[in-house]
Amino acid sequence: MTFSHLKCVQIDKTIILHHIREVKAEREFEGLFPGWTEELAESLAHLYNTLRGVTHAQEQSGISEVQYYSAFISWKATSTIMGAIEIFRKGYPVEGVVLLRNAIETVGVIYHLFKSPELYDDIKSGTHDPKKSITHAKEYEPILGNFYGFLCDFTHATAIATTPGHILRETETSLLIGGGFDASQ
Numbered sequence: 001m002t003f004s005h006l007k008c009v010q011i012d013k014t015i016i017l018h019h020i021r022e023v024k025a026e027r028e029f030e031g032l033f034p035g036w037t038e039e040l041a042e043s044l045a046h047l048y049n050t051l052r053g054v055t056h057a058q059e060q061s062g063i064s065e066v067q068y069y070s071a072f073i074s075w076k077a078t079s080t081i082m083g084a085i086e087i088f089r090k091g092y093p094v095e096g097v098v099l100l101r102n103a104i105e106t107v108g109v110i111y112h113l114f115k116s117p118e119l120y121d122d123i124k125s126g127t128h129d130p131k132k133s134i135t136h137a138k139e140y141e142p143i144l145g146n147f148y149g150f151l152c153d154f155t156h157a158t159a160i161a162t163t164p165g166h167i168l169r170e171t172e173t174s175l176l177i178g179g180g181f182d183a184s185q
Helices: 013-021 025-032 036-055 065-089 093-115 117-125 130-140 142-155
Strands: 002-004 166-168 173-176
Touching: 025 065, 036 065, 065 093, 065 117, 093 117, 093 130, 093 142, 130 142
Parallel strands: none
Antiparallel strands: 002 173, 166 173
């Protein structure tokens, strides 16, 4: 749903409810990026099944409590990635990136915990600063730090993150209400 600058349409509850209940940006997304959702679903299913194996193996294989806890943290990161995908498919690219940044930070914590199991109690108690884990994790996997830094451009109040979504047409410029896609851009 859009509203035109030129028409100065009053936005009311009906317009918002229409967007929430009726607009299905996912259909536009599927048309613009065919096959992408299936590829992501396959990757996520693999991650969930791998993690399910670990979370159900503690009693049988004797994995450590830290490894067991890391599997649950990984499950949460995977769910966050799934949420980011859902939000992105609904036409909220910046908002989805915010969730991806959280998932990358969580992966940093997992990596840090794997390399320094003594952090377990601090992480569980909430006294550990997860940004410190990014610093530590990027020593072993530099791409984590690079990706995390790149996502900061979208999560902080920069020009990229604060520019409203818009649609350009020959006769008017419109702003998006909520999320959505415009195949012409």
